[in-house]
Amino acid sequence: APIADRTTCQKTQVAILGAGIAGVTAAQAVSNASITDFLLIDRNDYIGGRVVNTDFGKRPDGSPYTIELGANWIQGLGSVNGPENPIWTLSKKYSINSTFSNYSAILSYDETGQVDYLHLLDEYDRAYEEVQKQSGYILNLNLQDTSVRTGLSLAGWNPQGNSHAQAAEWWGWDFNAAQPPELSSLLFGVAGDNATFNHFSDENFFVTHQNGLNEFIQLEAHQFLKKNDPRILLNTTVTSIQSSEDSVEVHFENGDCVEAEHVICTFSIGVLQNNVVEFKPQLPLWKRDAIQSFNMGIYTKIFMQFNETFWDDDTQFFLYADPYERGKFPVFQSLTGPEFHQDSHIIFATVAAGQAQVVEKQTDEETQAQIMEVLRSMFPDVNVPDPIAFMYPRWSEEKWAYGSYSNWPVGVTLEKHQNLRANVDRLWFAGEASSSLWFGYMQGAWFEGQEVGQRVAGMLGARVPMKNRGSMRHYNVLHGTSFADGYDDEHGWNVDTFADQQPRKLSRVKAATADEQIPL
Numbered sequence: 001a002p003i004a005d006r007t008t009c010q011k012t013q014v015a016i017l018g019a020g021i022a023g024v025t026a027a028q029a030v031s032n033a034s035i036t037d038f039l040l041i042d043r044n045d046y047i048g049g050r051v052v053n054t055d056f057g058k059r060p061d062g063s064p065y066t067i068e069l070g071a072n073w074i075q076g077l078g079s080v081n082g083p084e085n086p087i088w089t090l091s092k093k094y095s096i097n098s099t100f101s102n103y104s105a106i107l108s109y110d111e112t113g114q115v116d117y118l119h120l121l122d123e124y125d126r127a128y129e130e131v132q133k134q135s136g137y138i139l140n141l142n143l144q145d146t147s148v149r150t151g152l153s154l155a156g157w158n159p160q161g162n163s164h165a166q167a168a169e170w171w172g173w174d175f176n177a178a179q180p181p182e183l184s185s186l187l188f189g190v191a192g193d194n195a196t197f198n199h200f201s202d203e204n205f206f207v208t209h210q211n212g213l214n215e216f217i218q219l220e221a222h223q224f225l226k227k228n229d230p231r232i233l234l235n236t237t238v239t240s241i242q243s244s245e246d247s248v249e250v251h252f253e254n255g256d257c258v259e260a261e262h263v264i265c266t267f268s269i270g271v272l273q274n275n276v277v278e279f280k281p282q283l284p285l286w287k288r289d290a291i292q293s294f295n296m297g298i299y300t301k302i303f304m305q306f307n308e309t310f311w312d313d314d315t316q317f318f319l320y321a322d323p324y325e326r327g328k329f330p331v332f333q334s335l336t337g338p339e340f341h342q343d344s345h346i347i348f349a350t351v352a353a354g355q356a357q358v359v360e361k362q363t364d365e366e367t368q369a370q371i372m373e374v375l376r377s378m379f380p381d382v383n384v385p386d387p388i389a390f391m392y393p394r395w396s397e398e399k400w401a402y403g404s405y406s407n408w409p410v411g412v413t414l415e416k417h418q419n420l421r422a423n424v425d426r427l428w429f430a431g432e433a434s435s436s437l438w439f440g441y442m443q444g445a446w447f448e449g450q451e452v453g454q455r456v457a458g459m460l461g462a463r464v465p466m467k468n469r470g471s472m473r474h475y476n477v478l479h480g481t482s483f484a485d486g487y488d489d490e491h492g493w494n495v496d497t498f499a500d501q502q503p504r505k506l507s508r509v510k511a512a513t514a515d516e517q518i519p520l
């Protein structure tokens with residue numbers, strides 16, 4: 001638009017887009033570097049992003065419980081003299097209530113009722129130990145990555161046609177990854193598991209805090225922000241991000257805009273993949289490729305309150321093997337035990353990936369009817385009543401998330417993932433998905449936000465740790481394992497596969513340039 005038509009944007013040094021964990025830690029790092037001229041912007045009306053709660057059900061006095069719709073566990077806590085998960089540290093600092101998740105307090109079921117197939121969980125674990133070894137070889141010897149499915153098969157684990165084994169596998173893999181083994185990278189899936197559960201520790205604490213888990217993020221934010229601080233802009237939806245050589249303009253749905261020296265974008269990759277925000281000029285190919293290559297998993301908790309507890313209240317988990325569909329209401333988790341919401345008669349089901357997608361498209365009534373059928377088959381000797389409260393979020397449809405959390409797919413290399421992390425000049429990216437070790441977890445968002453906040457502070461002249469100085473590395477071109485002239489008879493390649501019949505072979509000596517990487 002001609003200069004005269006343009007509204008003048010509010011100027012700031014750093015605009016941080018998204019006030020989830022990554023946005024808050026980025027702002028904190030900027031603030032800790034004595035840079036006070038920044039803005040923290042979010043379309044929601046609260047700080048916390050995917051750490052979000054809601055009121056649910058009723059206590060005897062009529063008041064509701066607080067339940068977590070997003071992150072619920074602090075995963076991998078830390079050991080006495082070893083490193084500690086920063087989320088655990090903060091949860092202790094702010095006295096967030098949580099309870100040890102006892103994964104041995106589990107019973108197994110199928111469509112005929114309670115059936116003990118828990119030995120399959122051990123069998124899966126033994127196969128998974130083999131997969132862990134494969135991951136180590138792949139990393140150390142620079143071997144080609146493959147899927148967790150392939151790794152499990154090579155380790156002798158084949159749940160085909162066995163619904164009990166499929167339930168055990170869902171419990172072992174999908175419950176955390178939010179995607180099935182065939183969609184998960186063996187190398188990075190296992191390494192990510194190790195980063196959380198070996199580097200820190202193998203415990204998970206389930207948060208029951210009645211002010212909501214995101215209280216720790218809000219209290220931490222208010223260590224450096226005042227109450228009603230004008231630097232926080234909530235209810236503000238970003239529609240476009242326009243980069244130029246010496247500044248970045250951020251435009252909002254309400255017509256306002258901000259001009260910043262640096263912008264830190266912490267939107268989920270679901271948001272970035274769905275083009276809700278327009279980038280002008282469009283992001284470079286290496287960045288768009290990385291964004292579109294990563295996976296966003298869906299993980300949905302379906303909450304129910306009954307007027308009685310018809311399940312064993314000493315048991316935390318009820319594993320269900322559906323005879324027809326893998327992952328159909330595979331786990332029910334009781335919250336009525338004394339360490340949770342005692343006598344609340346609340347239980348919730350978890351679904352992930354394709355099953356979550358189906359459930360999120362259905363009405364509450366449809367889903368409730370399906371769940372009741374499952375519960376009545378699991379407890380054939382009990383008169384299972386209908387729930388008195390029922391609700392679940394629709395993560396795949398939330399315009400500010402488009403999914404629950406990321407999962408590393410087969411085919412994304414460390415370099416391609418680095419392209420997801422890297423800045424494009426003055427535009428920086430951070431969030432759980434940009435963490436190569438802790439993608440999918442709150443701690444991933446925490447570490448990435450902090451690093452990028454420090455880098456931006458460093459660009460603005462602040463003293464920051466050496467390792468976080470300057471632009472982030474990116475790769476313009478990512479090479480495959482085969483050269484064009486290797487597509488020959490010896491490899492069964494005896495016709496030309498170019499659509500326009502124009503062979504465009506690159507020679508072995510000439511490296512591809514960014515231009516040549518334009519998709520054919």
Ligand SMILES: Cc1cc2nc3c(=O)[nH]c(=O)nc-3n(C[C@H](O)[C@H](O)[C@H](O)COP(=O)(O)OP(=O)(O)OC[C@H]3O[C@@H](n4cnc5c(N)ncnc54)[C@H](O)[C@@H]3O)c2cc1C
Binds near residue numbers: 022075433442444
């Ligand atoms: C169902 C579920 C279960 C989970 N379980 C766990 C768990 O048990 N343990 C664990 O460690 N982690 C868990 N996670 C993952 C954890 O919640 C995330 O890793 C973490 O919260 C991500 O933080 P973030 O800052 O990267 O992103 P976000 O929290 O998504 O922050 C990004 C912010 O950007 C805002 N935004 C997006 N688009 C726009 C726009 N156009 N304009 C303005 N603002 C915008 C959003 O509103 C959001 O607040 C779970 C997540 C989900 C959804």
